[in-house]
Amino acid sequence: MTRILLHTRLDDCLAAWRASGYSVLAPSKSHELTRFNEVQHASDMALDLVLPERTIKDHFFPQTEPLIRYRIKKHEIDTEEMVPPELKRIFFGVRPCDASGLAIDDPLFGWDYKDEYWFRRRGNSVIVTIACTSADDFCMCTSVQLSPDSTKGSDVMLTPLKDGRGWQVLALTDRGNALLETIPSILQESDAEPAPPASVPVKFDIDKVTAWLADPASFESHFWKEISQRCIGCASCTFLCPTCHCFDIQDEGDTYSGIRRKNWDSCSFAMFTMHTSGHNPRNTQSTRWRQRIMHKFNYYRGKFDVNSCSGCGRCTRQCPVDMGITETLQSISNLPR
Amino acid sequence: MSEPFEPKIVAFVCTYCTYAGADLAGTSRMKYASNVRIVRLPCTGRISPMFILKALQKGADGVLVSGCHPGDCHFAQGNYHARRRWTVFRALLSFTGIPEERIKFSWISAAEGAKFAELINGVTEEIRSLGPFEQYQELQKIIETQSTY
Amino acid sequence: MGIQEQYRNEAAELLSSGAVKLVIGYGEGSTSDRRRPVFIRSADETARLVLDANCIANLSGYLVPEGLLSDGKSVAVFLKPDGIRSVNILAAEAQVNPDQVVILGFDIDGGQASPLPGRKATDFAPLIESQKSTGLSTELQQEADQLELMSATDRFEYWNQQFSKCIKCYACRQVCPMCYCRRCIVDVNQPQWVNTSSHTLGNFEWNIVRAFHLAGRCVACGGCDRACPVNIPLRLINHRMSKEALDAFDHFAGESADQKPVLATFRQDDPETFIL
Numbered sequence: 048m049t050r051i052l053l054h055t056r057l058d059d060c061l062a063a064w065r066a067s068g069y070s071v072l073a074p075s076k077s078h079e080l081t082r083f084n085e086v087q088h089a090s091d092m093a094l095d096l097v098l099p100e101r102t103i104k105d106h107f108f109p110q111t112e113p114l115i116r117y118r119i120k121k122h123e124i125d126t127e128e129m130v131p132p133e134l135k136r137i138f139f140g141v142r143p144c145d146a147s148g149l150a151i152d153d154p155l156f157g158w159d160y161k162d163e164y165w166f167r168r169r170g171n172s173v174i175v176t177i178a179c180t181s182a183d184d185f186c187m188c189t190s191v192q193l194s195p196d197s198t199k200g201s202d203v204m205l206t207p208l209k210d211g212r213g214w215q216v217l218a219l220t221d222r223g224n225a226l227l228e229t230i231p232s233i234l235q236e237s238d239a240e241p242a243p244p245a246s247v248p249v250k251f252d253i254d255k256v257t258a259w260l261a262d263p264a265s266f267e268s269h270f271w272k273e274i275s276q277r278c279i280g281c282a283s284c285t286f287l288c289p290t291c292h293c294f295d296i297q298d299e300g301d302t303y304s305g306i307r308r309k310n311w312d313s314c315s316f317a318m319f320t321m322h323t324s325g326h327n328p329r330n331t332q333s334t335r336w337r338q339r340i341m342h343k344f345n346y347y348r349g350k351f352d353v354n355s356c357s358g359c360g361r362c363t364r365q366c367p368v369d370m371g372i373t374e375t376l377q378s379i380s381n382l383p384r
Numbered sequence: 385m386s387e388p389f390e391p392k393i394v395a396f397v398c399t400y401c402t403y404a405g406a407d408l409a410g411t412s413r414m415k416y417a418s419n420v421r422i423v424r425l426p427c428t429g430r431i432s433p434m435f436i437l438k439a440l441q442k443g444a445d446g447v448l449v450s451g452c453h454p455g456d457c458h459f460a461q462g463n464y465h466a467r468r469r470w471t472v473f474r475a476l477l478s479f480t481g482i483p484e485e486r487i488k489f490s491w492i493s494a495a496e497g498a499k500f501a502e503l504i505n506g507v508t509e510e511i512r513s514l515g516p517f518e519q520y521q522e523l524q525k526i527i528e529t530q531s532t533y
Numbered sequence: 534m535g536i537q538e539q540y541r542n543e544a545a546e547l548l549s550s551g552a553v554k555l556v557i558g559y560g561e562g563s564t565s566d567r568r569r570p571v572f573i574r575s576a577d578e579t580a581r582l583v584l585d586a587n588c589i590a591n592l593s594g595y596l597v598p599e600g601l602l603s604d605g606k607s608v609a610v611f612l613k614p615d616g617i618r619s620v621n622i623l624a625a626e627a628q629v630n631p632d633q634v635v636i637l638g639f640d641i642d643g644g645q646a647s648p649l650p651g652r653k654a655t656d657f658a659p660l661i662e663s664q665k666s667t668g669l670s671t672e673l674q675q676e677a678d679q680l681e682l683m684s685a686t687d688r689f690e691y692w693n694q695q696f697s698k699c700i701k702c703y704a705c706r707q708v709c710p711m712c713y714c715r716r717c718i719v720d721v722n723q724p725q726w727v728n729t730s731s732h733t734l735g736n737f738e739w740n741i742v743r744a745f746h747l748a749g750r751c752v753a754c755g756g757c758d759r760a761c762p763v764n765i766p767l768r769l770i771n772h773r774m775s776k777e778a779l780d781a782f783d784h785f786a787g788e789s790a791d792q793k794p795v796l797a798t799f800r801q802d803d804p805e806t807f808i809l
Contacts (some may be wrong), residue, residue: 078694079764100762110700111730113527184564277570279594281704283762297729299527306528310730311700318720367708367760368590369562369569433745434718434726437738441728454801464799467808468782472748472796474807475777479680479770480741481689490809503809519689523734 050227051237052205053213057089059233064137067229069173072106073139074099083138094140097183098359102289103138103145107168108152108311110286114164114296115307129306131164136172137226143197144188144359146176148289150200154351155292164309173226176201177214182245185360187373190251193358195244202226206241215241250373251380253344253354259379260345266337270382274375275336277368282313284362284371285339290355293319314338340375391511393420393446394439395504396431398463401452401493408497416501417508420448427451429462433473436487440520446486446511448503453491463491485514536646537584540611540637545576547609553635554604557595558611559588570595584611586644591754593619594710602633609635614649614664615754617657618787619710622750622794624654628713631655631790654790665785670753673772680769692737698763699736701729705757705767706743711750718742744770749778749795752787 052060061071072083073092082101086092093099113129149169156165179186179195188194198204202223205214216234218224227234259265285291295312299305312319315336320329329335347355356372363371397403403424409416425431428451439447449470457463470489478484488507492500534542544556560571560581568587572595573579593616595601596608612620617636624631631654638649638657651657680688701719706712719727719739727742728735744767751771758768778784781804784795 078698079766080698100764111732111735113529116528276572277595279704279707281707281760282700282702283704283760286700286702287762299725299728299730308730313702316703363563365762367704367756369567371563374563432726434742437741438726441734441738454805461799464801464803465796467803467805468796468799470808471781471804472774472777473745476741476744476748476770476774478685479677479688479773480692480737481683481685481687483685484807488809489807519686519693523693523732523737527728527730527732527734 048236050216050234056233063230069135069137071137111310113306118304139175141176144357146200147357151290173202175203177205179245180242182247185364186247188358189247189249191358209240209242251376256376256379271337272333275333278332285313287361391445394444395422395448398428398451400458402450404494405492405496405500409501414501416504419508427462428466445517448488450490541579545579549576553609554606556609558582586641591616597713607633611637615752618752621787624790695765696736697733701731704760708756708760748774
């Protein structure tokens, strides 16, 4: 016997959570875009999507956020920190890859310095994940040692029932337990069978890939130039990635006052490494693409012992010229040894 | 009680004609609305559409762009080029919902001090009746508070 | 012989005869209906070329990168009429030498790719002229009309919502053959005209500036619209600019390599009804 949540009780669930002071965000479509929006009713949610177009990363590491307000006076500068509020939020219907993305980025934001902006948003957010029972051509979680029912990064795991009436419910963390305690009468005991997870074929041999990347000889390989020839140098892959975390600090304002902001930045941009002198150590697109792959599957792995990729496949799905991590890693995996 | 609304209007003018026209209005002791802030440039050809966006960004309720009549440009062609740009830019602003009434264009020569004073008064009254450009200013306010998430 | 085989043969011939050093075309993509740009440098690789109704991307942007044409050698490129117009604009703006561009022209109609005879951009002049007389896309016009019917306030709100989705990934810019500036205005910070942050105001400014820079230069290939990962209907704003250029100045972007850029020229009798 396990606890289940029926689709028909989802609205009660939302009401109970709101009554407990949570706001609920779920995948939904607004203005022709699927993303995590605040929802009031179960009918607002788009839970059938393989994945929303935007990740939940946006809600922890927004594309732009103010850090400091400053005012320059004659002999001094006044500053005022702008710290994000700690919000009680439930992310409902997150996919395992997106949830894993948060867990992958946690060590980065908490490594030599605890990034308050990330952790204040992480603090009171509960991740309620729904295991995938369907996948598309671009999904590749199984290729990066994750799975369509991976619990990494989740507080509560929902597994769809075979009969399609609801989900099996499993709390994975204290935070998840606390959340379920707010809805005791809504959950029920049942022995209904769970649906099998989606079948996601393994597309490349990650061990072979990481071994090749770790070989210093690979850095100067012709491979990079060939694989990235058509890259146009936009940032749609990095900005839609659940784990990409690079940012830039910009001052926006005039001579006397302004706001210091933290904005997403991307290794795909030529400006990313441009020096003031005009010298650019990564002066071609191939060196930038190499950086992206090396960072995710070599450097990050070396530092935090985890790949900076959760296999969502958005990089390929959204690429204007049909590139992406899958093709590159497949090609590396198929290189003659 | 809040203070009555006084529109902020930025005027980008060329130095040879409209600025001289404004000067003439002044030396002739004509009175005109004090809502306009004049920015003097060498030629209307130098007035980039970016200036208009910047003025709106900084809280202008209306913008006026003015220079020499066709044929009178000190640099011979600057205003002809400017005219094409205005035509296109105006259509663009209108299509994105920035009301045409807030962005004005005019030809005012150095001899037209009276026209200048009259125009400023007219534009000021028109913008006053439209009210503050709250929709655009709201975008700036959002920046100054928290991020949207 | 189907069009794909015909064009593979032509590409092979161009390469083996030394007429071109490179063929830029389409290859299989990661799904059955996706095509990706491929770069073919020898005749025996031409079997990788695919040509069918899924080959919709405008490949002319790949001609622009610095150094590609500086050795004086020619490059062949698969282009639909929109791409041919792009080459004309790039030539008019002194970005490519049209003599170095060999066009493998085709068009897509009724779900099929069909060959367009010609090799040089000038060979397609009658085709482009007939496109001009047909006018701009009526479908786009109908979509744009929906917006024009709104009040300015509602239209502002519409774009406000659309631009609030923008993440400034610059896919629109990077995919566009016309966005070849070495340093884009958003990357200039002294003075900083456009807010670099991706808040709605910054996004508004960015999208207005890009549309303005494309006025009379956009060929409606739809590249930016398809590339946008957050589905902003960029086609509409660009269409509106094309319409203005055509209505006010009789300018149809990319008519020929001699065409003057619409905002770098003028006529003394240009319309000016709005000027006080």
